[in-house]
Amino acid sequence: MRTEVSELPGQSGSAGAGNSAPELNWAGNYRYTAASIRRPRTLEEVQEVVAGASKIRALGSRHSFNAIADSPGSLVSLEDLDPGIRIDAAAGTVTVSGGTRYGTLAETLEDNGFALPNLASLPHISVAGAVATATHGSGDANGNLATSVAALEIVAADGTVHHLSRGGSPDFDGAVVGLGALGVVTKVTLDIEPTFTVRQDVFEALPWETVLGNFDAATSSAYSVSLFTDWSGDAVAQAWLKSRVSGPAAGGAAGTARADSAFARGAFAGATFFGGTRAAAARHPLPGVSAENCTEQLGVPGPWSERLAHFRMAFTPSSGQELQSEFFVRREHAVAAIGELRALSDRITPLLLVSEIRTVAADKLWLSTAYGQDSVGFHFTWKQRQDQVEKVLPVMEEALAPFHARPHWGKLFHAGADAVAVLYPRFADFKDLAERMDPEHKFRNEFLARKVFGD
Numbered sequence: 247m248r249t250e251v252s253e254l255p256g257q258s259g260s261a262g263a264g265n266s267a268p269e270l271n272w273a274g275n276y277r278y279t280a281a282s283i284r285r286p287r288t289l290e291e292v293q294e295v296v297a298g299a300s301k302i303r304a305l306g307s308r309h310s311f312n313a314i315a316d317s318p319g320s321l322v323s324l325e326d327l328d329p330g331i332r333i334d335a336a337a338g339t340v341t342v343s344g345g346t347r348y349g350t351l352a353e354t355l356e357d358n359g360f361a362l363p364n365l366a367s368l369p370h371i372s373v374a375g376a377v378a379t380a381t382h383g384s385g386d387a388n389g390n391l392a393t394s395v396a397a398l399e400i401v402a403a404d405g406t407v408h409h410l411s412r413g414g415s416p417d418f419d420g421a422v423v424g425l426g427a428l429g430v431v432t433k434v435t436l437d438i439e440p441t442f443t444v445r446q447d448v449f450e451a452l453p454w455e456t457v458l459g460n461f462d463a464a465t466s467s468a469y470s471v472s473l474f475t476d477w478s479g480d481a482v483a484q485a486w487l488k489s490r491v492s493g494p495a496a497g498g499a500a501g502t503a504r505a506d507s508a509f510a511r512g513a514f515a516g517a518t519f520f521g522g523t524r525a526a527a528a529r530h531p532l533p534g535v536s537a538e539n540c541t542e543q544l545g546v547p548g549p550w551s552e553r554l555a556h557f558r559m560a561f562t563p564s565s566g567q568e569l570q571s572e573f574f575v576r577r578e579h580a581v582a583a584i585g586e587l588r589a590l591s592d593r594i595t596p597l598l599l600v601s602e603i604r605t606v607a608a609d610k611l612w613l614s615t616a617y618g619q620d621s622v623g624f625h626f627t628w629k630q631r632q633d634q635v636e637k638v639l640p641v642m643e644e645a646l647a648p649f650h651a652r653p654h655w656g657k658l659f660h661a662g663a664d665a666v667a668v669l670y671p672r673f674a675d676f677k678d679l680a681e682r683m684d685p686e687h688k689f690r691n692e693f694l695a696r697k698v699f700g701d
């Protein structure tokens with residue numbers, strides 16, 4: 247298993263806005279076609295680089311599996327900008343440079359007694375890149391990571407700097423999950439809360455019948471619940487429960503106060519969880535893989551920053567040799583959608599490393615995959631057999647079509663712009679916002695044309 251290597255090749259070129267050739271995304275399944283990557287070191291240099299380019303897009307930590315980040319011109323990485331992590335305890339916010347990785351931010355916050363409400367499965371991703379695609383963790387009351395955004399600083403196509411804040415701008419709800427189509431997000435302000443501790447418990451072999459008969463009870467059993475399956479057989483392979491055990495009452499990214507943790511009330515102190523048995527040792531979601539790369543389990547309490555992600559910052563997340571897809575349905579459709587996916591296990595399972603089922607609270611962000619609906623996400627970690635995966639995706643999307651499933655923006659999906667646009671009630675408003683921020687389509691690429699705007 248390879249270790250996490252995220253640096254692009256060494257930079258060269260002019261001081262301050264270095265220039266190097268981009269290459270592969272993290273999974274190695276997509277080679278960027280952009281001619282160069284610019285590496286500004288200050289906001290002014292970002293403005294200069296953007297204003298001077300005819301086609302340009304922001305590149306985050308390259309963890310997306312499709313062409314969303316690419317540009318027919320150049321890319322701009324914010325990795326050389328100082329993270330500039332600034333905590334405002336009175337406001338309950340932290341402001342960081344967009345290229346900062348969640349792992350770096352989480353460590354600083356924890357050192358200062360603060361926390362983010364949630365993390366994705368991995369801490370390696372950049373804040374602006376994750377937010378731009380509505381990246382999420384799990385938890386019935388937890389919104390995706392974009393819902394923690396309180397303000398954004400964006401460099402628009404003409405190089406001007408725009409500040410948008412929650413409640414302060416009518417465009418804010420459209421700009422947060424911006425798919426990189428509105429400009430380069432140079433700073434992100436996120437809601438924070440006092441630090442808390444989390445324990446992580448893993449249960450194995452939960453009979454599907456029990457889980458499906460108690461789906462809401464199962465997913466609401468802890469602050470964050472993940473179910474891992476390969477869709478075959480009669481049982482869910484693993485349930486990962488992340489429970490808040492100290493600190494203030496769980497808030498949820500959307501700010502809904504919620505007395506969490508049935509665990510804290512002792513509900514899962516026993517050996518079983520919805521028919522599953524407590525894992526005797528730490529587990530990796532992938533069968534037979536060492537749990538060394540995973541955050542600590544076995545109920546040992548630890549800081550949120552070392553429990554909410556599944557994978558540890560210093561190690562390869564997930565498999566390292568994989569592809570990913572994910573589809574989100576309205577919560578009330580979850581059980582029926584699971585039925586459809588299980589019925590396709592003959593097609594899905596042979597290509598799969600593992601699937602993860604998570605919950606995400608509804609939000610108001612126009613292109614969020616949880617816009618307007620409490621959602622359940624069905625995630626697929628595929629073997630690196632892209633041709634075969636691309637053949638099964640349309641079959642899965644057809645099966646999930648009755649549930650109006652929304653695909654994850656940063657993962658592999660088949661649907662084109664026509665099918666995608668109708669899934670988002672505020673899509674026309676987003677299109678209008680993108681035209682206003684980028685009238686000459688400097689930030690457009692082939693992916694956005696084909697999968698989003700249809701032009």
Ligand SMILES: Cc1cc2nc3c(=O)[nH]c(=O)nc-3n(C[C@H](O)[C@H](O)[C@H](O)COP(=O)(O)OP(=O)(O)OC[C@H]3O[C@@H](n4cnc5c(N)ncnc54)[C@H](O)[C@@H]3O)c2cc1C
Pocket residue numbers: 272273303304305306307308309310311314315316324344345366367368371372373374375376377378379380381382383425426427429430431432563564565570654656657
């Ligand atoms: C192993 C692994 C595990 C994952 N786990 C999860 C998970 O648990 N939950 C989940 O939801 N997703 C998950 N993902 C997907 C991942 O979180 C998303 O694809 C995310 O967008 C990646 O962020 P990034 O910084 O790598 O962005 P990139 O892939 O580099 O870019 C993604 C998009 O963000 C835009 N962007 C990047 N930086 C900026 C900026 N500064 N300003 C404006 N736009 C910008 C790009 O233009 C592009 O459109 C996982 C991916 C991997 C590889």
